Amino acid sequence: MAKPDSVGISLPKPYCSACGHDLTGAVTASACPECGRPLVEVLTRGGASVRAVRTAIGVAISLAVTALLVVILLTTGAIP
Numbered sequence: 463m464a465k466p467d468s469v470g471i472s473l474p475k476p477y478c479s480a481c482g483h484d485l486t487g488a489v490t491a492s493a494c495p496e497c498g499r500p501l502v503e504v505l506t507r508g509g510a511s512v513r514a515v516r517t518a519i520g521v522a523i524s525l526a527v528t529a530l531l532v533v534i535l536l537t538t539g540a541i542p
């Protein structure tokens with residue numbers, strides 16, 4: 463899998479959601495060096511959470527599909 467940096471996407475710095483410790487460079491650690499919580503539970507990047515991003519992508523796709531359907535219906539004459 464390609465690393466995000468190799469495709470020109472800059473992500474916000476990762477940090478611990480439990481204690482706020484900057485987790486940049488801690489990618490090989492299994493736990494936060496500050497509070498000891500497992501990274502799989504606390505690793506967060508600035509701004510939106512992964513869940514929020516996934517929700518936003520889902521909403522965007524739904525809107526795009528709806529708009530596409532409307533365009534298809536209008537251009538095919540299904541709607542007078």
Ligand SMILES: [Zn+2]
Binds near residue numbers: 482494498499
């Ligand atoms: Zn921590």
